[in-house]
Amino acid sequence: MLIKLILNTVKLLMKKKSYILIGIIMPAFIVVFFSFEFGTEYKYKVGIVDKDKSYASNEIIKSIDNLEDIETTKVKEKDYDILLITQQIEVAVIIDKGFEANLLNFKEQDINIKSIKHNDVESSISQLINLKCEDLSMMASLSEKNINKFKEMNLEYNDQLANLSLNKIEQNIPKIQNTLGLMIFTIFIVAGNIASFLIEDEENKTKMRILSSGINKWKYYIAMIFIFYIMTMLTTGVYYIVSKILNIDYGMEKSSYFLIVMAVFNLIAISFNLCIVSFTKSRYASTIINILIVVPCCMLSGVFWDFDIMEKSLQKVGNLMPTRWVYLCIETLQQNNNLSEIRMYLVAMMIFSMGLFLISFAKLKMNNEL
Numbered sequence: 001m002l003i004k005l006i007l008n009t010v011k012l013l014m015k016k017k018s019y020i021l022i023g024i025i026m027p028a029f030i031v032v033f034f035s036f037e038f039g040t041e042y043k044y045k046v047g048i049v050d051k052d053k054s055y056a057s058n059e060i061i062k063s064i065d066n067l068e069d070i071e072t073t074k075v076k077e078k079d080y081d082i083l084l085i086t087q088q089i090e091v092a093v094i095i096d097k098g099f100e101a102n103l104l105n106f107k108e109q110d111i112n113i114k115s116i117k118h119n120d121v122e123s124s125i126s127q128l129i130n131l132k133c134e135d136l137s138m139m140a141s142l143s144e145k146n147i148n149k150f151k152e153m154n155l156e157y158n159d160q161l162a163n164l165s166l167n168k169i170e171q172n173i174p175k176i177q178n179t180l181g182l183m184i185f186t187i188f189i190v191a192g193n194i195a196s197f198l199i200e201d202e203e204n205k206t207k208m209r210i211l212s213s214g215i216n217k218w219k220y221y222i223a224m225i226f227i228f229y230i231m232t233m234l235t236t237g238v239y240y241i242v243s244k245i246l247n248i249d250y251g252m253e254k255s256s257y258f259l260i261v262m263a264v265f266n267l268i269a270i271s272f273n274l275c276i277v278s279f280t281k282s283r284y285a286s287t288i289i290n291i292l293i294v295v296p297c298c299m300l301s302g303v304f305w306d307f308d309i310m311e312k313s314l315q316k317v318g319n320l321m322p323t324r325w326v327y328l329c330i331e332t333l334q335q336n337n338n339l340s341e342i343r344m345y346l347v348a349m350m351i352f353s354m355g356l357f358l359i360s361f362a363k364l365k366m367n368n369e370l
Contacts, residue, residue, distance in 0.1 A: 006223045006226060006227060043069055043070065043071040044069055044070050044071065044090050044091070044121050045071055045073060045088065045089040045090055045091075046064060046070055046071065046072045046073070046089060046090065046091045046092075046093060046125065047072075047073055047074075047075035047080050047083055047084075047089035047091070047092040047093070048061055048064070048072050048073065048074050048075065048092075048093050048095070049075055049076070049077045049080055049092060049093070049094040049095065050074065050095050051077065051094070051095060051096055051097040052095050052096065052097050052098065052099040052100055054099060054100035055100060055147070055150075055151055056099060056100035056103050056136055057095045057099050057100060059132065059136060059154065060093075060095060060099075060111065060129060060132055060133075060136075061095075063128060063129075063132045064093065064125060064128065064129070067124065067125070067128060070121075070125075073089070075089065075092070077094070080092040080094070080114065084114060084115065084116050085116065087116075090115060090121060090122075090309075091113060091114070091115045091121060091122050091125055092113070092114040092115070093111065093112075093113055093114075093125065093129070094111065094112040094113075094114065095110075095111050096110035096111070096112070098110075099111070100147075103133075103136055103137060103140050104140050104143075104145045104147065104150065105145065106137070106140065106141065109133055109137075111129055111133070113125060113126050113129070121308070121309075135157070136154070139153045139154045139157065180303050180326070180327060180330060181298050181301075181303030181304040181323075183236075183239065183262075184265070184298060184303055184323050184326060185294060185295070185298055186235065187232055187235065187236065187262070187265065187266060187269045188269050188272070188273070188290060188294045189290070190231060190232050190235045190269075191228065191231075191232050191266070191269035191270050191272070191273045192273050192276075192286065192287060192290045193228060193231060195273045195274070195276050195277040195283070195286040195287075195290070196283050196286065196287070197224065197228070198224060198274075198277050199277060199281055199282070199283045199286065200283070202281060207220065217369065221274075221361075221364070225270060225274065228270055229266060229267070229270050232266040232269055232270065233262075233263060233266055236259065236262045236263075236266065237259070240255075240258065240259055250334075251330075251334040252330075252333045252334050252337050253337045254337060257333050257337075257339060258330065258333075260339065260346075261326060261329045261330060261333075261342070261346070262326075264346050264349045264350060264353075265322070265326050265349060267349070267350065267353035268322050268349055268352055268353045268356070270353075271353040271354075271356035271357045271360065272290075272293075272356055273286070273290060274356070274357065274360040275356045275357075275359055275360045275363075276289050276290060277360075278359075278360045278361075278363035278364050278367070278369075279363060297321050297322075297323050298323050300314060300317050300318040300321055300324075301318050301321040301323035301324035301326075301327060302315075302318055302324065302327065303323055303324075303326070303327050307324075307327075322348075322349055322352050325345040325348060325349055326345075326349075328342075328345055329342040329345045329346070332345075
């Protein structure tokens with residue numbers, strides 16, 4: 001009887017071609033489209049105030065510009081404060097006049113770093129500047145205060161670093177992280193179909209007719225959970241296939257691990273929406289509640305933007321979100337390519353989804369719907 005109910009419901013959904021197109025296929029293609037249209041990574045803006053305007057100061061600027069996800073821009077000294085306040089730049093680097101002369105004469109070099117929100121980017125830039133200053137100081141000591149010899153030695157040193165570099169130049173193709181937040185949000189919206197469908201069944205008395213045919217309430221809800229879980233997996237599968245065809249970079253040796261992570265996460269999306277429908281019988285209300293909870297969770301999880309730019313207090317909250325665990329799973333797999341490394345997150349997501357299912361069933365039982 002359970003299998004028959006599942007097959008009949010699938011047949012009913014298949015007849016609604018617009019439902020399949022809008023509910024499964026189109027969301028996946030929209031995410032893929034945004035991967036290409038808006039898939040560029042966020043660049044931290046670093047304002048440079050170069051009061052020395054020398055060869056040595058330009059070397060410092062080039063080293064900052066070479067940092068991944070950093071974009072430097074020249075700014076005036078009188079402007080950097082307001083640019084920091086308005087967040088047009090995240091960090092300001094001020095190179096004082098006489099920097100090169102002090103370097104060649106083995107005196108203290110003055111480079112100040114200013115920011116409003118102290119984060120890892122500021123620390124990385126500070127460490128880089130210190131290391132670069134040490135390199136330049138070593139060149140200065142070997143060049144015996146001769147600027148031409150200093151330039152020549154530094155050029156040879158940079159050439160050696162370039163030859164020893166193991167970094168490969170990668171083709172500029174979209175990466176999975178760029179639209180992971182949109183994919184997570186889409187899965188929640190697709191999973192929201194279970195809420196709409198269950199409420200619609202109530203309104204059209206379809207549920208009553210099914211139950212009167214001998215199907216018990218438990219089997220009815222299990223069938224619905226199974227069907228809409230498959231729907232979310234189909235959306236994930238369509239996205240995966242299209243992204244592979246279009247060569248979107250997953251950053252891991254076995255991109256199929258992405259499907260495993262999403263398979264577990266889809267349980268959370270389904271259980272979450274079942275929990276919503278157990279508390280409300282309005283399709284409009286269930287959709288609004290879904291969006292009002294999911295969007296802030298995605299924001300706090302750092303799937304829409306870099307997690308490190310948020311305040312530490314918000315990061316602590318974000319680390320508790322299942323949407324954050326998905327991102328950490330992908331990030332860990334890219335580094336280690338080992339499923340055992342993400343076992344803790346997968347188990348946590350399973351426990352979280354089971355908790356939501358228990359709340360849902362308890363509420364449905366209180367409503368005499370189970």
